[in-house]
Amino acid sequence: MAEAPKVPEKKVAPPSGPPDPPPPADKAPPAFVATLQAALPGAVVATSYWVGDWTIIAEASRILDVATHLRDGSDAAFDMCSDVTATDWPPRAERFDVVYMLYSTRHRHRIRVKVKVGEHQPHASVSGIWPAANWFEREIYDMFGVNFTGHPDRRRILMPDDWQGFPQRKDYPLEGPGELLMENPLDWLRLKQARDQADIE
Amino acid sequence: MQPPAVHHGAMFDTDELVINMGPQHPSTHGVLRVVLRLDGEKVVNADVVIGYLHRGIEKLSENRNWTQIILLTDRMDYVAAATSNVGYCETVEKLLSLEVPRRARYVRTILCELQRIASHCLWIGTHAMDIGAMTVFLYAFRERELILDLFEEYCGARLTYNSMRIGGLPLEIPPGWDKKVLEFCKIMDSKIDEYETLLTHNRIWLERTKGVGVIGGPEAVALGMCGPALRGSGVPRDVRKDEPYAAYDEMEFDVPIGTAGDTYDRYLVRIEEFRQSLRIIRQATQGIPEGPIVGKVPRLIKPPAGETYHAIESPKGELGYFIVSDGKSTNPYRFRVRPPSFCNLQALPRLVRGHLVADVVALIGSIDIVLGEVDR
């Protein structure tokens, strides 16, 4: 039962997480980051800068505070949630990065907010703050099985309603579950149970 | 599932009628299913069911090398394949911190804008067809054909072009091609007026589109709407202006915005975009600089570990790519597309509530979705 599902053959070992390089010394983070840090001490774990993009790495449990502040703060004013997505880093304990791409139509600037979420760890939905996040979070739930709480309509969105498993996870075979079911029914069962477990809020 | 609500009118209790619009329906533009709850012909609620065209492009891309992904992006917004190509290539170039030659950026701009006109042609045709004006459809396809011919001459394909490479373009433009593009601009100018004669001041068209699906600017932004659908609500948000890519920083063009936020304004915005696109194409074609068409690209593309999000303005709106590279393998670790149609479609239930069945098709047309992109 504890046997790991068959990962497709890889030449290199899976990385344990994104590098998230810290900003270079000559790059000062945007002003609203400082305001955020001052308003919500401890919510921002780190900031990162890479090829022109600023990223805030936030505490997963405080995502609602961070999101509300970023939307309502006058120097941030991120009224548009461009995208919400996730990345799967399997060996890590908190295996998912949930990434929020935010944009401000008033100041015309962007920020990326990233939080680390575990497989069964409940994670607050931001769809109350940005209605746009509704479908994005549904897709994340559908593809990764991130356990969103407080989501108004948490159903699968792209996959059929009775689908088993979460296709975008790294341990989900590219060929789909069909062959896995034939070769290794035990793993198939595990994938199936993973969904049921994720259903528990 | 909640039981169907019962409306208590003055005298009669009426049941709701649930109808499935799609997945096989003439005006859902692909395989979209909208579950409508009707009170008479009035839409009480709508639930959008998508995923019928899901091919797992994101998952596939994580198992293909960086160049192979370009042709997967063709298959997303298949009526604007070149734009999807540009978006992907620029994201990878950003990860690689690669300089793209100015000539390549200019040609990309031309191709993007041609693609925008082609996509808008398809939109105006199907949108008018949904509302019952069948002739515009054929007229618009006639002009789209000219664009497809230009694309065919450039890259040999008519629908899925695979016409970009990381770091530039695969091919030099054919001799005389720029002249043909300018010629097309001249033809297109008068054809836009032709569409407008048929629709813009047509009383039935006005009655069918004015005041239908009104959404205010802030609400549209909150719902994640983008592109012409958002600009119709009066939000001057255009990635080409706000976060210029390709050669848009060197082009002069206006971003048309609407005022009322209804179907008619979204229509007017796209009509004006036709003209602005022609303006950009003219500037870019006349100003194509000399130089190489492709930059200095390493033979083995393997961006350093890191992640980035890059957005471009596709004909439908903000098309974003979020790509994570682990720096070790020759394929992306995570490949995520932010499809504009997906976000616009999300606003559909909000738009159709309280309108009639006939308006549902008008609104599906007015947000201009392509299901290949929504479902990926």
Place this chain on the structure above:
Amino acid sequence: MGEAIAFYIIAGFILIFAVLVVTAKEAVHSVVFLVIDFLFVAALYASLGAEFLAIIQILVYAGGIVVLYLFVVMLVNLKRPPEAYADPHRRTTLGFALSAAMLLEIGVIASYGYVKPAPALAAVAAPVTGNTEEVGWLLYTSYLIPFEIASMLLLVAMIGAIVLAKREL
């Protein structure tokens, strides 16, 4: 002779379809039989030379009123179990009594008419010829007041229907 044959054939069809209207299991079928019945009634009028009446019969009853019946029947959910139709307060005896009274009345009128033919009607000599024109002439001369009263009644009914059906006024 020919007229009599036509009358009996048409009358026979009218009765058959009238029975079918009552006995049809599905309400929509009943309505369809009713339309056919009305068409035969129109044919009866036509065979009597009252073509205006025949056409109006089709236009008003078959083309107008029964369409509304059909509307109602289609929109109201009639697919209930048969038990739902069993009315506990059904008064069979009363129904039979009423039918018998009706039948008796028709018989009395018919026999009275047979014994004593009705007096000739059109007292006012119509200056027009033709069935349609005569109907018009009579309506607007001899029967003007009943006609106007009837139209007033219809107007009241129409306004009443609008008031009842409109949810917010």
Place this chain on the structure above:
Amino acid sequence: MVDTFVIPLLKIVIVLNATLVGVTYMVLLERKVIAWAQSRLGPMRVGPYGILQPVADAVKLMIKEDITPVRADKWLFTAAPIISMVPALIVYAVIPFGSEVSLFGRQVTLYITDINVGLLYVVSVASVGVYGIILAGYASNSKYPLLASLRASAQLISYEVAVTLTLVSVVVMAGSLSMVQIVNAQYNSHVWFVFAQPVAFVLVLIGGLAETNRAPFDLPEAEQELTGGFHTEYSGMRFALFFLAEYANMIVVSSVVTTLFLGGWLPPFPNVAAFGFLYYVPSWAWFLLKSFVFLYLFIWIRATLPRYRYDQLMNLGWKVLIPIAIANLVVTGIVRVLLL
């Protein structure tokens, strides 16, 4: 014997066949005209310039499988297309295609019959035609056809009121309900009623479009909204019957409008001696020519205009057309009384 049975029967046979052929070619005409409007060629493969296309279409529709949905009401499902086809055909009984011709030494009238209540007959038969659509929607036991048939019946009933009210003012002008008498009245009054009753003409034209379910009022079969409307579940010959009924109705409407407003079989300026040479063209040719103008107009409108929405259609019918029709009738009545 010949006058009472043979000639009317022959006329019926000729008119029915001519109508059916005309209807099939009407389909071709529509496809061609719309194609030209859209810078296409239209059907070109069957016969030169596609003139045999209707034959191919007919063969195709006849040999197609005739599907009855399992849960449909079998009897009504079969009856509905017939119910919509029959009224469309029997209307031709009273339409005067021409005045009189002499054939083999016999004066033959170019209409099957001229009944005293001809116009009312047309209206009432058209009103029965709506049953075909309603029953088709009901019998299919499917949601889209049901919605469409509700739309259709509401639309037909509403526009029938407007059209009938408008026709009354023409009747007031002509002083008769007989189609032949109406044409004669136009001859006697020296003017086509299109000039005497321009408002009525426009109203009847709009109402006629709506009653035949033609664009921009083709809501019952709005395929973009209701996937084909009331005939969604139909196939093969039964579908063809609906199709033919629609085009037959189009021809009826054009014929009626021609008769009522354009002087039927009369040539232009029928009373002016200088234009007497126009009588060399046979009367039925004038009639067909005038009807053709309207048929072309119908097709042209379809190629040009978007579709109305259901509520707008109802508003137009009840709040615009009917008040105008009543006003027109009142004005016509007053003028008529004052002039007499």
